[in-house]
Amino acid sequence: MDENEFTMTEITRRTVIETGTTALLLTTLPRGALAAGPLDDTGPPPPPATVELQINGRSHSLTLDPRTTLLDALREHLALTGSKKGCDHGQCGACTVLIEGHRINSCLTLAVMHDGQSITTIEGLAEGDNLHPLQAAFVEHDGFQCGYCTSGQICSAIGMLAESRTGMPSYVTEDLTQSQPELTDAEIRERMSGNICRCAAYPNIVAAIKQAAGTPT
Amino acid sequence: MKAFSYQRADSATQAAAAALKPGAKIIAGGTNLLDLMKLQVETPSQLVDIGRLPLDKIEETPDGGLRVGALVRNSDLAADPRVRQRYGVLSRALLAGASAQLRNKATTGGNLLQRTRCYYFYDVTKPCNKRNPGSGCAALAGFNRIHAVLGASNECIATHPSDMAVAMRALDAKVETVDGKGETQAIPIAEFHRLPGKTPEIETSLKPGEIITAVTLPPPPPGVQVYRKVRDRASYAFALVSVAAIVDSARGRVRSARLAFGGLAQKPWRVAQAEEKLANASADTKSFNAAADAVLDGARGYGGNDFKLPLTRRALHSVLAETTRT
Numbered sequence: 001m002d003e004n005e006f007t008m009t010e011i012t013r014r015t016v017i018e019t020g021t022t023a024l025l026l027t028t029l030p031r032g033a034l035a036a037g038p039l040d041d042t043g044p045p046p047p048p049a050t051v052e053l054q055i056n057g058r059s060h061s062l063t064l065d066p067r068t069t070l071l072d073a074l075r076e077h078l079a080l081t082g083s084k085k086g087c088d089h090g091q092c093g094a095c096t097v098l099i100e101g102h103r104i105n106s107c108l109t110l111a112v113m114h115d116g117q118s119i120t121t122i123e124g125l126a127e128g129d130n131l132h133p134l135q136a137a138f139v140e141h142d143g144f145q146c147g148y149c150t151s152g153q154i155c156s157a158i159g160m161l162a163e164s165r166t167g168m169p170s171y172v173t174e175d176l177t178q179s180q181p182e183l184t185d186a187e188i189r190e191r192m193s194g195n196i197c198r199c200a201a202y203p204n205i206v207a208a209i210k211q212a213a214g215t216p217t
Numbered sequence: 218m219k220a221f222s223y224q225r226a227d228s229a230t231q232a233a234a235a236a237l238k239p240g241a242k243i244i245a246g247g248t249n250l251l252d253l254m255k256l257q258v259e260t261p262s263q264l265v266d267i268g269r270l271p272l273d274k275i276e277e278t279p280d281g282g283l284r285v286g287a288l289v290r291n292s293d294l295a296a297d298p299r300v301r302q303r304y305g306v307l308s309r310a311l312l313a314g315a316s317a318q319l320r321n322k323a324t325t326g327g328n329l330l331q332r333t334r335c336y337y338f339y340d341v342t343k344p345c346n347k348r349n350p351g352s353g354c355a356a357l358a359g360f361n362r363i364h365a366v367l368g369a370s371n372e373c374i375a376t377h378p379s380d381m382a383v384a385m386r387a388l389d390a391k392v393e394t395v396d397g398k399g400e401t402q403a404i405p406i407a408e409f410h411r412l413p414g415k416t417p418e419i420e421t422s423l424k425p426g427e428i429i430t431a432v433t434l435p436p437p438p439p440g441v442q443v444y445r446k447v448r449d450r451a452s453y454a455f456a457l458v459s460v461a462a463i464v465d466s467a468r469g470r471v472r473s474a475r476l477a478f479g480g481l482a483q484k485p486w487r488v489a490q491a492e493e494k495l496a497n498a499s500a501d502t503k504s505f506n507a508a509a510d511a512v513l514d515g516a517r518g519y520g521g522n523d524f525k526l527p528l529t530r531r532a533l534h535s536v537l538a539e540t541t542r543t
Contacts, residue, residue: 046220066223066264069251089252090319102292102321108248109322112223113268160317168296171312171452176301193452194316 049112055080056124066112071095073111074121082122082151086196093195096152096159097121103159105194122151125158134158137208145199153195157209160191164213183213219260226267229430234397235265237426243267245288246322248315249331257341258332258348272326272430275299281436284393287326287429291381292317294325304434306442306461310384313446316453326429329382329392329409330421333375333483334455336360346372347417362521363455366529367513368482373417374519377410377483378455384444385432386477386485387461393431394423403433410484420483438475440465441540446479447532456480458528464495464540471495471504471541478512481529488512500541502534509533 049066052059055078062077071088074080074097083106086094090108097106098120125132131139134154144150164183172190173181181187188206197205226232226243236243240262244250247268253259272286275297283304285294294300295311315323323331337343337355344353356364356374364374391403409421423429440463448454459479465472474495478486491511498504509530516526 043220046222049223066221067218088255090248090316093316093318096318103318104322105248105318108251108319110223110244110247110251110264113244113247113266156318159321163292163296163317166296168292169301169308169312171309173312176305176308190452191317194318 051112051115053111053114054116054118056120062111064111066110068111069107070097070109070111070114070119071106074106074119080121080123083155084148084151086149086152091196092149092152093156094149094152096156096195098155098159101159101162103156120155120158122155125154132158134161134208134212137212138205141204141208141211142201143205143208144197144201149195149197149199153192153197153205156192156195157205157212160188160209161213164191183210185210188213218254219257219262221261221264223264223266226265226270229267229270229272229395229428230397230399232265232267232270233395233426233428235263236428237397238263241265243428245324245327246290247327248319248323249327253332253339256339258339267428278433283434285325285432285434287324287431289325291315291320291323291325291328294381295320303437304384304388304442306387306444306463307381307384307434309442309444310380310446310459310461313444313456313459314380325381325432328379329385329429329432331377331379332420334378335364335375338375347375347413347420350416350418357519360521361519363457363480364519364522365482366516366518366522366525367486368412368484369519370413370415370417372415373413373483375413375417375483376480377420377485379485380444380446380456380459380479382406382410383456383459383477383479383485384461385434386487387463387475388434388437390435391433392429393433394427395430396424396427401430406432406485407487413483417483438463438465438473440473440475443536443540445532445536447528458525458532460532460536461485462536462540464537466500466541467543469500469541469543471498471500471537474508474537474540476508476512476533476536478529481516481525486512488514490514495537500537505534505537506530508537 048063050063052061074083084094086092088107090105095107096103134157167179169176170190172186188209242261244264244266272288274286276284278284291311295308301308337345338347343355365376385406390406392409393403395401443462446456446459456479461477463475474492488511491508494507
């Protein structure tokens with residue numbers, strides 16, 4: 001991302017927050033950004049698809065190239081740049097968002113596949129200046145260095161704690177028939193293995209999640 | 218990504234009919250297909266999305282087994298109380314695969330149909346008979362640490378990456394399908410995946426346009442169920458070798474054993490003779506070795522994966538020791 005693009009994104013993100021509409025965005029973003037992602041195809045674009053997404057409680061109607069991943073729709077079309085593009089192949093977890101409360105890699109799914117569904121991103125967690133308990137715990141425990149993986153870690157941790165509350169076992173759960181496996185450090189590490197932190201802030205991430213696990217979310 | 222048109226299917230039969238068109242591909246969870254499309258390993262001109270079809274139920278069957286809809290998420294299948302209670306090997310295998318985010322998206326049918334993670338299959342600048350039939354196999358003399366030691370051919374030495382399928386092989390699951398005319402069939406999982414032979418591009422016994430609707434599990438066989446996965450890191454990595462074992466034993470004697478292996482071949486590997494060596498045998502090193510000999514009959518390494526032969530033997534020993542400890 002060069003400096004111009006960065007500046008532009010900053011402006012348009014503010015614009016979105018202020019206006020709550022994407023119409024302006026669609027006219028101000030360059031075509032390259034609209035075509036979002038490595039399309040690398042010289043052929044004519046496919047017919048556009050219309051998709052209605054409920055993002056962080058607000059409805060967005062988008063007309064997209066069907067190739068647009070959910071991650072690119074969020075970042076490039078709605079300027080919700082909190083969800084990060086790390087590997088773009090489902091290996092790093094930086095793009096993790098919650099769909100109907102379930103954590104997924106937004107880079108490995110198409111926006112059109114989620115028509116009508118409810119999506120929560122890192123931008124939808126805090127209520128005004130009140131951080132979500134996991135955000136607060138990450139700050140308190142210094143669960144990051146560069147911060148690039150953090151929004152994915154936090155969204156993933158929210159999904160993980162919800163899974164854990166419904167009794168979801170993990171690979172390291174000793175007794176599969178246990179209805180509520182205890183969230184030990186080993187359990188947290190296994191359940192969070194889809195989120196890579198290149199700064200290796202793992203001990204602090206585990207501590208933050210462990211604290212938040214005891215807090216109602 | 219190459220351009221494609223997108224449509225949502227109204228029914229499984231309609232999806233199967235649509236999938237018959239040249240260039241059409243079914244998409245469900247999409248975690249493997251979209252990854253391959255980004256790299257242009259897959260270049261469909263049309264995607265038929267079956268993600269909203271009502272194939273996401275897990276139901277009891279009259280014989281005491283389970284019928285798992287093709288669209289049941291890997292996470293939901295792993296967490297289902299009936300699966301955890303009666304098919305622990307399947308729950309464990311699912312939880313050993315991928316990451317939680319991927320398991321929340323990946324489906325039962327899609328897991329069976331996922332493609333190999335062979336580096337050369339993924340790299341479109343390299344020869345690969347699976348991706349581009351007739352172009353050659355770069356893995357034969359290349360980096361082949363993750364590759365097959367059983368059932369491979371001079372055309373292809375890829376492995377099937379699924380953990381779930383290995384457990385299903387041990388459980389003698391059946392794959393239910395429908396085609397564009399509405400005709401259904403139930404394919405034993407032993408016959409579902411194919412060995413590469415001269416046609417590594419053909420990976421399953423599905424006919425063009427035939428799609429998976431469910432996987433049925435017979436009632437669980439007696440015995441202890443274990444899934445052991447050996448990999449390069451503790452989590453979120455494909456198997457170098459994995460063992461799905463269902464072993465019924467008492468007082469140091471094996472009554473019956475079912476053993477399926479992942480990471481060794483282009484399909485979950487199961488050898489009847491190995492299980493026969495263990496039936497009614499003493500649970501000791503001698504019989505474990507006899508079983509390992511039978512599993513590895515005809516096995517060969519290609520340099521980088523030679524270690525898989527002793528590793529398979531050791532993994533089997535470890536699993537048999539664990540499951541016969543009474």
